[in-house]
Structure formats: C-alpha cells, structure tokens
Amino acid sequence: MILKLFINQKRETRNQKRTDDYQSCVPFTQDQMTIGPIDFGELPLFLAPMEDVSDPPFRLLCKRYGADMLYTEFISSGGLVHDAKNSVMKLDIYEQERPVGIQIFGGEIDQVREAAKIVDEVGPDVIDINFGCPVKKVVCKDGGAGILRNLPKMQAITAAVIEESTRPVTVKTRLGWDDQTIQIMEVARMLEDTGVKSLAVHARTRSQMYKGEARWQWLRKIKEKSGITIPLIGNGDATSPERVKDMFDQTGVDAVMIGRGAIGNPWIFRDTKVFLETGEIPPPPTWEERLQVVAEHLTLKCEWLGERTGVLEMRRMYGGYFKGFRNASSLRMAVIEKKTLDEVLEVLLNFDEKAANVRIAVSSLPTPIKGVKKATLPAAVS
Numbered sequence: 001m002i003l004k005l006f007i008n009q010k011r012e013t014r015n016q017k018r019t020d021d022y023q024s025c026v027p028f029t030q031d032q033m034t035i036g037p038i039d040f041g042e043l044p045l046f047l048a049p050m051e052d053v054s055d056p057p058f059r060l061l062c063k064r065y066g067a068d069m070l071y072t073e074f075i076s077s078g079g080l081v082h083d084a085k086n087s088v089m090k091l092d093i094y095e096q097e098r099p100v101g102i103q104i105f106g107g108e109i110d111q112v113r114e115a116a117k118i119v120d121e122v123g124p125d126v127i128d129i130n131f132g133c134p135v136k137k138v139v140c141k142d143g144g145a146g147i148l149r150n151l152p153k154m155q156a157i158t159a160a161v162i163e164e165s166t167r168p169v170t171v172k173t174r175l176g177w178d179d180q181t182i183q184i185m186e187v188a189r190m191l192e193d194t195g196v197k198s199l200a201v202h203a204r205t206r207s208q209m210y211k212g213e214a215r216w217q218w219l220r221k222i223k224e225k226s227g228i229t230i231p232l233i234g235n236g237d238a239t240s241p242e243r244v245k246d247m248f249d250q251t252g253v254d255a256v257m258i259g260r261g262a263i264g265n266p267w268i269f270r271d272t273k274v275f276l277e278t279g280e281i282p283p284p285p286t287w288e289e290r291l292q293v294v295a296e297h298l299t300l301k302c303e304w305l306g307e308r309t310g311v312l313e314m315r316r317m318y319g320g321y322f323k324g325f326r327n328a329s330s331l332r333m334a335v336i337e338k339k340t341l342d343e344v345l346e347v348l349l350n351f352d353e354k355a356a357n358v359r360i361a362v363s364s365l366p367t368p369i370k371g372v373k374k375a376t377l378p379a380a381v382s
C-alpha cells in the first residue's frame with residue numbers, strides 16, 4: 001500500500017514536471033520542409049529505419065498508407081565493401097517508394113567512404129548515416145552511437161560520406177552517450193557545418209537504449225537554441241497519432257519519425273495525417289483489411305527473404321497486426337505454428353468466415369531501380 005502510494009506520488013511529480021517543461025509552450029507552426037531538392041510539405045511523417053523491419057515489403061505498405069519518407073534498415077559499411085550478400089540485398093530500393101534513403105553505419109572512415117560510393121551508385125534520394133545504434137557489437141567499433149564518444153571522428157566520417165555522395169547526406173543520432181555527455185547541441189552545429197542536410201534525433205542517450213522516456217525537451221532545445229537551420233526530425237515514443245501531434249506541437253520539429261508505432265500498424269501514417277488535419281482518428285482498419293495486409297506483407301516477405309526466413313521473420317509482426325481483435329492470441333498461436341507460406345495463408349484467410357474473401361492486392365515485389373551497378377568490390381589492397 002505504502003509502496004503504491006509512493007509510486008503514484010512519484011508518477012504525479014513526474015507528470016507535473018513534464019507539464020511544467022511544456023507549460024510555456026505555444027504550439028509551433030511548421031513551414032514547408034525540404035531536404036536538398038526534396039519538398040515534403042508540412043508536417044511530414046517519416047518511417048524510421050528498423051533492422052529486419054524496414055525491408056522493402058514493409059516500406060511499400062507504409063508508403064501506401066502515407067509515409068512521406070522511407071529508409072532502409074542500417075547497412076554495414078564493411079558488409080558493402082566486402083560484397084556480403086546480406087548487406088548488398090538491403091540496397092534494393094524501388095521507384096514506387098521515393099523519396100527513400102539508404103542508411104549506412106560503420107566506424108572506419110575509409111570503409112564508410114567506400115560504402116558511400118557504392119550506395120551513391122544505387123540512386124537513393126538521400127544517404128543517411130547511422131550515429132545512433134546502441135548495440136554493443138556496433139558501438140565497440142565506433143559505429144552507431146559509439147561515435148558520440150569521438151566527435152572529431154564523427155565529423156571525419158560525415159565529411160567523407162559527403163565527399164563521395166552526389167545526393168543529400170543526412171544523419172540520425174541520439175542525444176549523447178550518457179547523461180553526463182549530452183552534446184547534441186554541439187553535434188547538431190558541427191554536422192550542419194560539415195554539410196549534412198537534415199538531422200534526425202532519437203531523444204534518448206545511448207545508455208538509455210530503449211528504456212525510460214524519450215526526452216522531447218531536448219528536441220525543442222535543439223530547435224530553439226542550437227542555431228541550426230537544417231530540418232530537425234524528431235524521433236522517440238511518437239507511437240500514436242496523438243503522440244505525433246504532441247511532438248510537433250511541443251518541440252517544433254520539422255518532421256516526426258515513427259518507429260515502433262508502425263510495426264504491425266502501417267495505418268498509423270494514414271491515421272496520423274487525418275488526425276493532424278481534422279482532429280479525428282479514422283476508424284481502425286476492418287478485420288478484412290488487416291488480414292489482407294498481413295497476407296500481403298507475408299507474401300512479399302517470403303519473396304524478399306525466401307519462404308523459410310520470410311515466414312519466421314513475419315512472426316514478430318503479428319502482435320501489432322492482431323492487437324485489439326477478438327481471439328487475437330489464438331490466431332497468433334495458430335499462425336506461429338505454421339512453417340510454410342501456404343499454411344500460414346490458409347490459417348489467416350480461414351480464421352474468420354467474414355475474412356474468407358480476402359484477396360492479396362500485391363503478390364509480387366516490383367522491380368528494383370535499374371541501370372545501376374549495385375555493389376562493386378573496392379580495389380584490392382596491393
């Protein structure tokens with residue numbers, strides 16, 4: 001009981017603090033947002049790069065439902081330079097998804113430079129550098145958020161990518177390595193001075209990983225006090241139409257990037273756009289629409305990754321897709337047991353008699369952008 005009281009009190013203090021932080025907030029009005037030559041209009045919504053999630057099938061669905069900008073998942077510079085199959089396949093982008101960014105990571109300047117050349121040839125609309133990944137095996141080699149401990153090297157990597165690129169270079173990062181070393185204001189200025197065309201900030205430190213709350217007050221601070229003029233893309237915990245609107249209103253960011261809120265819910269882009277315009281959230285997709293999109297997503301994933309991996313990887317999506325539906329957990333259990341595409345489709349399409357007519361709208365991936373050599377081996381070291 002006492003513990004409960006204490007927790008409630010703590011929660012109230014925290015909520016009060018949050019209100020205080022924003023009390024002086026007058027909602028911002030946003031202008032048209034551009035990255036280099038790309039005009040996004042007002043209040044654009046970006047799909048976050050997400051490993052094993054933001055693949056072509058998912059990106060195409062998010063595009064259909066209104067995402068204004070898409071990114072590939074992060075791709076290892078080392079993998080590209082060494083022509084690793086897993087990395088090279090992630091370079092596939094499609095005309096239908098433009099504007100689309102290819103995101104790379106790496107902590108070795110020369111390797112990232114080579115990777116930037118390879119990526120540039122593929123023809124994305126932007127090349128994005130990942131300076132935010134918190135995973136140990138990435139940060140220990142100065143990749144991802146690891147570089148937040150070495151800003152001169154961050155600057156050198158950024159400059160190298162810009163030198164090799166014929167298109168806008170953008171960056172996605174975090175507030176800092178930990179609470180003691182939040183240097184995002186300096187980082188933002190340094191990146192702009194180096195030539196970066198937009199900055200996406202996941203408002204957590206590396207030490208926070210994905211825990212605790214994203215600290216949106218930093219986004220506002222960057223917008224108001226850093227002096228940068230390039231667009232700022234806010235990211236972290238914008239998980240619903242209301243939260244996206246709150247982020248725009250409370251921080252003044254130029255775009256909001258949605259990650260986990262889109263997993264199993266590509267409709268979040270459509271819903272958010274309607275909400276921003278009218279203040280109303282559209283009714284959720286019908287059971288049929290959901291099943292149709294799940295079936296489509298699964299089919300495309302199997303085409304993209306091969307049947308075995310596609311069926312396996314799709315399993316992490318079902319939770320989001322089936323959320324809120326009657327019998328959701330038994331449907332999830334039933335599909336998770338199945339091993340082939342046909343078996344899963346059979347369960348999906350027969351689960352509810354109302355869903356018997358579900359049709360798969362897109363059963364094949366489009367052709368990747370052509371006329372470019374996707375990956376080349378660098379000159380052998382003599």
Ligand SMILES: Cc1cc2nc3c(=O)[nH]c(=O)nc-3n(C[C@H](O)[C@H](O)[C@H](O)COP(=O)(O)O)c2cc1C
Pocket residue numbers: 048049050051052053072073074103130132133172202235236237238239257258259260261
């Ligand atoms: C499964 C998963 C994979 C991710 N992979 C990447 C990635 O490849 N590149 C990247 O910059 N961020 C990656 N992130 C971080 C997201 O882009 C985003 O910054 C983070 O999830 C916070 O946004 P959210 O609260 O809207 O999810 C990943 C996050 C998740 C949950």
